[in-house]
Amino acid sequence: MRATKWLGFAAVALAAVAVDAVVAQIVPQQKNAPFFKGDKKNKDDDAKTRSLSGLVRDDKDNLAEGAVVQLKDTKSLQVRSFIVKEDGKFQFHGLSQEVDYQVKADLRNMTSDVKTLSVFDSRKAAVINLKLEPKK
Numbered sequence: 461m462r463a464t465k466w467l468g469f470a471a472v473a474l475a476a477v478a479v480d481a482v483v484a485q486i487v488p489q490q491k492n493a494p495f496f497k498g499d500k501k502n503k504d505d506d507a508k509t510r511s512l513s514g515l516v517r518d519d520k521d522n523l524a525e526g527a528v529v530q531l532k533d534t535k536s537l538q539v540r541s542f543i544v545k546e547d548g549k550f551q552f553h554g555l556s557q558e559v560d561y562q563v564k565a566d567l568r569n570m571t572s573d574v575k576t577l578s579v580f581d582s583r584k585a586a587v588i589n590l591k592l593e594p595k596k
Contacts, residue, residue, distance in 0.1 A: 508556065508557055508558070509553075509554050509555060509556065509557065510555050510556075510557050510583065510584050510585065510586060511551065511552060511553045511554075511555060511584070511585050511586070512531065512551070512552045512555060512561065512563065512577055512586045512587075512588060513549065513550065513551040513552070513585065513586075513587055514549070514550060514563075514587050514588045514589045514590060515548045515549055515550075515589045515590070516529060516544050516548055516550060516565045516567075516572070516589075516590045516591075516592065517548065517589070517590070517591055518567070518570060518591075518592045519570065519592060519593055519594060523544075523546070523547065523548030524544055524548055524565065524567050524570075524592055525544060525545065525546045525548065526543065526544060526567060527543075527544040527565045527566065527567035527592065528541055528542070528543055528544075528565065528566050528567070529541065529542045529543075529544060529550040529563060529564070529565045529590065530563070530564055530565075530566070531552050531555075531561055531562070531563050532562040532563075533556075533559055533561060534559065534560040534561065534562060535559045535560070536559075540552060544565070550565075555577070557579065557582075558579060559579065560576055560577065560578050560579055561576065561577040562574050562575070562576050562577075563575050563576075563577065563588055564590065565590040565592060566592075567592055569594060569595050570592035570593060570594055570595060571592065571593065571595050572590040572591055572592050572593070573590075573591075573593075575588050575590065
């Protein structure tokens with residue numbers, strides 16, 4: 461009778477280990493999971509990023525409300541967009557200092573020249589203003 465109890469206990473323990481192994485394969489474990497929700501910023505990440513802001517004006521030098529500013533990462537070809545409010549301002553944050561970016565604006569039948577934020581531009585907060593001209 462004792463042998464039967466021992467075998468029953470061993471079978472349950474073995475089943476628990478097997479289930480734990482299967483769960484470990486299905487559900488990946490997080491490495492260094494945070495104790496709280498949210499990302500802890502790394503100081504080195506902030507040191508390697510920059511921002512871009514500026515104003516968009518039309519051909520009559522008015523602020524261009526509603527213009528769409530597009531920022532293109534020339535390395536990954538990813539494009540971010542920003543719709544200009546009534547103040548004419550646009551801004552992009554968290555840009556890598558190791559990548560060139562191209563920026564341009566469009567509004568109805570007007571467009572701006574494409575301008576480049578270069579890796580050689582060391583400003584942490586670069587400013588590029590865009591002027592809309594009628595499309596040709």
